[in-house]
Ligand SMILES: CCCCCCC[C@H](O)CC(=O)SCCNC(=O)CCNC(=O)[C@H](O)C(C)(C)COP(=O)([O-])OP(=O)([O-])OC[C@H]1O[C@@H](n2cnc3c(N)ncnc32)[C@H](O)[C@@H]1OP(=O)([O-])[O-]
């Protein structure tokens with residue numbers, strides 16, 4: 001609703017009231033319309049201030065309404081009426097003014113922001129565009145380039161940047177409503193014609209066509225198949241080239257296409273999934289709302305390699321004191337040199353000024369004696385990690401949480417090396433750890449609710465999307481990757497090329513295909529794991545039995561490349577070639593193609609034409625099938641957890657909602673049928689055998705993804 005009061009004798013104050021973010025639900029819109037009409041009718045009222053309750057102006061349209069039959073007064077005429085009023089209207093912005101909230105403010109004649117405010121048009125991240133005049137008013141107010149930037153990226157700006165861009169007229173540190181009232185009294189009676197943004201011409205730009213062509217090209221490249229960013233550019237183009245009324249028509253038309261699209265549904269699903277996973281619960285019964293995290297003031301990181309450096313930066317950025325321990329002098333020196341630059345770039349990326357960081361370095365693990373939480377990031381070697389955990393258990397003060405960044409080793413086994421296994425959890429970051437948004441918090445049967453709650457809260461503080469997952473080989477993300485990569489190898493054996501497989505996956509929306517990612521992270525990483533598991537054995541990669549291991553189909557292709565020293569980007573050769581070791585630009589490698597041809601001949605394989613549909617089905621359905629197994633095993637609490645892990649950690653396109661949501665969009669029956677088809681063709685590939693949970697879901701009528709938990713619960717209760 002919207003509350004109305006008369007203040008300072010002549011100012012009508014409208015307060016949006018819809019906790020927690022004052023979203024513009026039907027009731028709120030109704031409230032604004034009626035209170036605004038009342039203010040206009042009242043001769044005592046000379047001006048109006050619009051604000052939001054509880055320190056938030058407005059989080060935009062009510063996203064929950066989007067899937068329903070929308071009723072109540074529409075936003076566009078409501079904002080028009082505010083702009084057309086002959087009494088000055090000021091938006092008093094604190095907290096957030098996002099989406100429809102900012103569009104409402106743009107309809108006001110003046111905008112005053114508290115210094116804590118964040119403003120933006122994030123509709124693009126929901127698969128939409130700002131359809132309450134945002135695409136038409138913002139370019140008229142701040143110019144086309146700046147508006148394009150904000151609308152196509154959806155980024156939020158601080159009050160200071162908003163002032164610089166000209167979005168707001170004033171920024172204050174004082175009470176926002178008091179300032180707005182003071183301000184509106186000072187402008188009462190002044191003409192308003194020059195304050196109605198819709199009447200402004202768009203600031204001229206020379207060579208408009210070239211600008212839009214270039215922007216469109218850039219946006220298309222970044223969009224990876226998402227349609228909303230393209231529509232955003234088209235809408236701003238309408239603002240630049242058409243009169244306001246026609247621009248509004250174009251905005252409406254473009255929004256109509258987006259509004260009902262599968263992409264918008266997928267992205268809005270991700271929005272709510274992100275909120276849902278923070279409300280974690282684990283099989284022991286511990287939950288987010290009953291488990292108290294313990295404050296962490298001082299943390300430590302053990303091992304300053306690739307991951308340890310990123311984790312140290314991410315911790316320091318939250319304002320924590322960090323003790324960084326590294327045994328190798330050379331690594332320690334390199335880390336010390338690299339860290340300031342990483343912190344500086346991080347501050348720039350987050351749009352904040354660089355503050356003094358409290359990092360102390362040591363080669364002696366005893367330096368961590370007084371920290372509240374330790375994150376271990378030494379080599380992926382169980383014997384080494386066990387030793388480190390034994391040391392930590394001896395050295396650290398009582399109650400210190402001991403966390404490991406292992407990519408997939410048994411967290412329980414590490415916990416058993418300590419005197420207090422309840423204090424041990426996995427904190428699995430993704431490279432580069434100070435940039436990537438995902439954190440898997442791995443709990444074991446003995447992890448205390450407080451340890452899980454503390455790791456989840458610390459992750460949130462670090463700006464991560466933290467997902468609580470159970471302990472199993474590879475946890476959720478890396479476990480699902482295995483069947484996906486395996487299928488990619490099999491496709492090469494059968495006639496595909498790395499270029500084709502990557503091309504199909506990139507067209508689907510991944511920013512990088514599986515082989516480019518493998519080159520980036522290093523082929524040797526998986527090779528070492530396969531050797532440890534007894535899959536890859538030196539000398540076993542050729543010969544007649546090379547393609548069968550432990551009774552199942554196996555492809556030694558990755559092992560053969562590693563045996564040749566082709567580890568990917570770091571060696572300048574992998575599935576692709578690079579201009580030098582460490583090079584970043586992947587080029588097709590004729591050597592690899594003849595190697596594949598020779599390999600097929602050696603094993604009597606006849607290359608066949610494989611279409612992209614098959615590439616996608618085999619790679620993605622194998623991954624999704626493992627996702628169902630993870631749900632069945634109770635390793636992930638729900639499909640949302642898996643989906644966010646893939647969107648934030650593995651480059652799954654957000655506009656496709658994550659693998660499990662995507663399976664629902666494709667149709668569970670179809671996914672099941674195709675898995676059955678591929679499993680029949682290759683019964684020696686266990687990953688393709690459809691998971692029984694998938695069968696149960698299909699048998700229960702393929703419920704929508706938000707109802708899968710009911711079926712999963714039934715499965716668990718029968719176990
Ligand atoms: C044809 C039709 C034409 C329509 C015209 C459309 C016009 C317009 O252009 C479209 C929009 O505005 S699109 C909108 C554009 N706006 C955006 O994209 C902004 C989206 N919101 C945000 O980015 C963040 O929530 C804030 C930064 C506002 C607050 O962050 P924070 O303090 O960390 O809080 P938190 O944990 O994030 O959320 C707390 C609770 O609020 C909930 N909720 C939040 N916003 C909601 C909404 N708009 N709605 C509903 N609910 C919303 C959230 O789910 C959660 O619920 P839970 O049940 O407690 O889990």
Ligand SMILES: NC(=O)c1ccc[n+]([C@@H]2O[C@H](COP(=O)([O-])OP(=O)(O)OC[C@H]3O[C@@H](n4cnc5c(N)ncnc54)[C@H](O)[C@@H]3O)[C@@H](O)[C@H]2O)c1
Pocket residue numbers: 302303304305306307308325326327328331377378379380381384388405406407408428429430431521
């Ligand atoms: N690299 C990735 O993409 C990635 C992603 C997620 C998780 N991980 C995991 O993170 C951990 C570290 O991986 P990385 O890629 O940073 O390895 P890395 O080889 O880059 O760094 C490991 C560092 O640990 C140091 N170290 C070894 N023993 C030590 C000890 N006892 N005390 C202090 N320092 C010691 C080494 O000198 C080295 O600098 C591994 O468990 C790995 O599986 C890696």
